[in-house]
Amino acid sequence: MSLKSPLSLVSFPRELHLNILTYLRATDLSSLQQTSRCFNNRDLIAEVIVHCAHVVYPSDLTVGFDTPIVSGEVTSVAVAVKKGTKKTNGEQTVTSASTVITIAQKVYTYEMLRNMEMLVVARVLSRPEPPVHERTSCFYVSKSWCRAALRWLEVQEEERKEQEERRRAANEAKSAIFATLKGGKGGRGKSNGSSGKKKLSRKEQKQRDRRMSDSMPPWSNINDDLVCEHGSLKQCSSKSARARRRVMDKQAWKVLKKLYPDSVQLEGSAVCLMCAADAETAKKAECDKKEEEKADRKKPLSCPLVRGFYTRGSKGYPLNCVVPAGLDATLCCPLMPGVYCALPRSWCFRWRKYIKTGEGGFPPPPDGSEVLCEAHDLPLIPPHLESFLMGETSLLFAVHSATRVENIIASIPVGAGAATSSNSRSNSDAATFQALRAAGLSESELHVQRVAMARLEEDMRRAHIHHIHQPREDSESMAPQQQDRTLANEQLDRENRIVLEILTDDEITALEGYWPRCHFGTYALRFAIVEDSSSCCGMEVQWGTAPCRECDPSSRSMTKVVVRNRLQKRGYTAGLR
Ligand SMILES: [Zn+2]
Ligand SMILES: [Zn+2]
Numbered sequence: 254m255s256l257k258s259p260l261s262l263v264s265f266p267r268e269l270h271l272n273i274l275t276y277l278r279a280t281d282l283s284s285l286q287q288t289s290r291c292f293n294n295r296d297l298i299a300e301v302i303v304h305c306a307h308v309v310y311p312s313d314l315t316v317g318f319d320t321p322i323v324s325g326e327v328t329s330v331a332v333a334v335k336k337g338t339k340k341t342n343g344e345q346t347v348t349s350a351s352t353v354i355t356i357a358q359k360v361y362t363y364e365m366l367r368n369m370e371m372l373v374v375a376r377v378l379s380r381p382e383p384p385v386h387e388r389t390s391c392f393y394v395s396k397s398w399c400r401a402a403l404r405w406l407e408v409q410e411e412e413r414k415e416q417e418e419r420r421r422a423a424n425e426a427k428s429a430i431f432a433t434l435k436g437g438k439g440g441r442g443k444s445n446g447s448s449g450k451k452k453l454s455r456k457e458q459k460q461r462d463r464r465m466s467d468s469m470p471p472w473s474n475i476n477d478d479l480v481c482e483h484g485s486l487k488q489c490s491s492k493s494a495r496a497r498r499r500v501m502d503k504q505a506w507k508v509l510k511k512l513y514p515d516s517v518q519l520e521g522s523a524v525c526l527m528c529a530a531d532a533e534t535a536k537k538a539e540c541d542k543k544e545e546e547k548a549d550r551k552k553p554l555s556c557p558l559v560r561g562f563y564t565r566g567s568k569g570y571p572l573n574c575v576v577p578a579g580l581d582a583t584l585c586c587p588l589m590p591g592v593y594c595a596l597p598r599s600w601c602f603r604w605r606k607y608i609k610t611g612e613g614g615f616p617p618p619p620d621g622s623e624v625l626c627e628a629h630d631l632p633l634i635p636p637h638l639e640s641f642l643m644g645e646t647s648l649l650f651a652v653h654s655a656t657r658v659e660n661i662i663a664s665i666p667v668g669a670g671a672a673t674s675s676n677s678r679s680n681s682d683a684a685t686f687q688a689l690r691a692a693g694l695s696e697s698e699l700h701v702q703r704v705a706m707a708r709l710e711e712d713m714r715r716a717h718i719h720h721i722h723q724p725r726e727d728s729e730s731m732a733p734q735q736q737d738r739t740l741a742n743e744q745l746d747r748e749n750r751i752v753l754e755i756l757t758d759d760e761i762t763a764l765e766g767y768w769p770r771c772h773f774g775t776y777a778l779r780f781a782i783v784e785d786s787s788s789c790c791g792m793e794v795q796w797g798t799a800p801c802r803e804c805d806p807s808s809r810s811m812t813k814v815v816v817r818n819r820l821q822k823r824g825y826t827a828g829l830r
């Protein structure tokens with residue numbers, strides 16, 4: 254600190270001096286003390302300190318500042334008059350050649366004031382937060398600043414103690430030497446000293462050094478990390494608010510503010526209005542963006558063809574193309590004549606999910622190459638699709654074979670290696686129809702038989718599912734309907750290598766429009782339903798590519814099991830076996 258014209262300042266009356274000086278902190282006062290004799294006045298210093306201890310800071314925060322515990326014990330008897338920064342002793346009789354001090358009068362120094370300041374900060378920081386209902390009139394203080402300040406105080410304390418220890422040891426050594434010189438027993442004096450204690454081990458020394466370097470004095474603006482760019486209380490979540498700031502009563506805050514005058518005062522609980530407005534704007538912008546994205550995503554639904562495909566998820570085929578339920582018993586192909594396309598259900602599911610929630614991102618173009626067999630690169634028509642097109646099942650996603658209860662239960666832990674033992678339709682049916690053929694039934698008779706069997710099976714399947722889902726309800730919290738569906742889907746996956754949905758040619762064309770540059774992935778499984786008077790119902794399915802009849806279109810992970818003899822159970826003749 255430099256004063257341009259100390260003389261004019263010096264000429265001020267004492268009262269004014271006192272007034273001005275008490276606005277300063279110990280370090281500044283100490284500097285000032287060295288600039289002029291006027292300020293290096295024991296009485297003035299004492300007055301300043303007393304004023305600070307009772308007026309500037311509340312007495313309850315400063316009490317004890319002049320005790321050895323706080324300001325340290327200095328065994329030196331010498332009282333330096335000129336060097337105010339030097340430590341002097343308190344309480345006891347101080348005898349000195351140069352100064353005469355009355356007995357029991359404490360010698361106040363700015364070092365003591367500095368200790369007082371630290372004491373005050375330590376006390377203020379260790380106060381509990383005021384109760385919640387009083388907090389509207391309170392002030393925010395950064396918790397990280399508090400931590401830094403307490404750490405710093407601790408290190409200061411440590412340093413002071415070490416300094417004292419060193420001084421004491423030095424004095425002891427001095428007096429020992431003195432004693433030796435006097436002819437006494439030198440060795441005794443040495444062993445007497447408790448100087449062994451002051452020696453730090455290498456480890457302790459290291460720890461100490463690290464602690465010292467860790468502890469920087471706390472920064473000058475207490476609330477630096479709580480303030481927003483507008484200089485007000487930064488907005489944050491209540492959780493992070495609890496972690497980052499605490500409240501203090503007015504008195505405590507005033508004390509800190511005096512010692513750290515650069516600090517921004519954060520009163521009450523009002524957060525920055527500008528920040529709040531900014532946040533609101535950002536939120537709205539984000540909301541708008543989301544809405545826009547959603548609108549973009551849902552745009553395809555404006556096309557009625559695409560919308561139709563989107564909404565019929567659980568059915569899997571165009572309902573408007575279904576032949577009206579005729580009275581003609583021989584009418585078995587459910588779809589009207591036309592061109593259709595089959596897509597993997599997994600792709601349809603992904604696309605619908607994306608349209609609905611945006612999840613998974615924009616899907617790749619529709620692709621049916623998954624249906625091609627590896628050996629011949631020919632389409633494998635999954636049993637569920639074939640059954641549906643042949644009118645054997647009224648639902649596209651019908652599971653075909655009635656599965657034994659134990660089998661489904663055994664497959665519940667859906668481990669990858671879990672043996673799923675169920676009856677393969679192709680196996681059992683093949684066996685059955687071979688037997689029927691052998692019995693001399695014509696192909697059209699076989700077909701009618703097949704339809705009848707399928708109906709029976711479906712009834713049984715429903716009954717079974719109703720049965721089995723009960724024990725599962727205990728362990729899983731799924732809705733019964735959902736459980737039935739989950740079971741059915743598991744079964745569907747077991748019975749089919751791949752599950753497909755049916756789209757009309759118009760629908761797939763409309764859908765493809767959203768992948769303008771790639772016209773379908775690599776393969777489209779197209780088929781036509783044409784009128785054909787030679788078939789049983791006057792309709793025939795024509796595949797765009799001849800399907801592979803060699804590879805197994807049922808599930809890849811299929812494990813062959815013993816075929817249950819359902820025919821016997823249903824009363825077919827034993828001769829068919
Ligand atoms: Zn702000
Ligand atoms: Zn039920």
Ligand SMILES: [Zn+2]
Nearest residue numbers: 585788789790
């Ligand atoms: Zn037919």
Ligand SMILES: [Zn+2]
Nearest residue numbers: 585586789790
């Ligand atoms: Zn038919």
Ligand SMILES: [Zn+2]
Nearest residue numbers: 626629801804
């Ligand atoms: Zn094949």
